[in-house]
Amino acid sequence: MSIIQQIAEDSSPAPKRSRMEIRPTLSFSDEDKFRTVQPHNDALVVTLKIGGYDVKRVLVDQGSGAEIIYLDLYKGLKLKLEDLANSKSPLVGFDGTVVVPIGQIRLPFQAGLEVVDVEFIVVDAYSPYIAIVARPWLHAMGAISSTLHLKEKYPSGDRVEKVVGS
Template identity: 30%
Template structure:
């Protein structure tokens, strides 16, 4: 939406999605929303993430507009000085936007990060933070990490007193059952030689063709 960073009031807060993933907001911004002849100024949370919508209008705007939405009819009705107005949704457009959003999610995006050393005495004690953070937020974040440096476990010696049941792994088997040794497979020399010869011939004639390998008495495709 080409919003200038100077218009954003810095107030980072976590926003949790349906998947449980938390995203930090950049802050808030007051933006005008026009519906027909009605104009309302609303506060929006600003998030620097790919999304299928430019803005999501919630309950505060609906209440201020005295609007009544209907998801079944895909419309929104609200009173104006010139009577009741209706905004209709476009089902085909909505589906195309959802498809574009899903297509974008299939392409993973990697956020630029920078490495920050938290302990000058140990240069390997580093963490990565977002490179696009504002200078003030970056300064506060680094100060908080350095202040709580002892919270991090940099080595196994930093984690004393852990229950042995957590650090020790075992096979989930019944100890009362007697183990059985698997018998050796009996290979037929003639069948093995025939399969090897056939595979070599196929490889020479068409090296891009998928070959089969003999496993026991079955032949499976690579």
């Protein structure tokens, strides 16, 4: 290699470093158990905004891959059945009961200041919950939930926000 080639290689600009985004750490501690009765086996049930309305009795289900809205809530949000897209995949409950969805719809879902569009499956079935949010929503929020602490935490800018179970 000639001296000129070596100087040319040495004077080439240094590679640009990618900008690293520093995200807050999501974790739970014993302090997060404050105001919970311990020990317990309660599910994480929260109040969140769906379609601009405060909705109580929303189950956060880490074990499910489907977000569900029950027909009573759908009607309560003043949405029309003709606005539903087709959804032919039946849902199977823990007891083996098969529920055929009425349809599906994408709605804005809000926790704190964070808004995520969620594809909900609408079903006409009994449930003690009004809606169920699952892994797709948790992943879209970058959230983790803890049934032990009855809380969900998610990053919002450079802070950690939380949703407390009810």
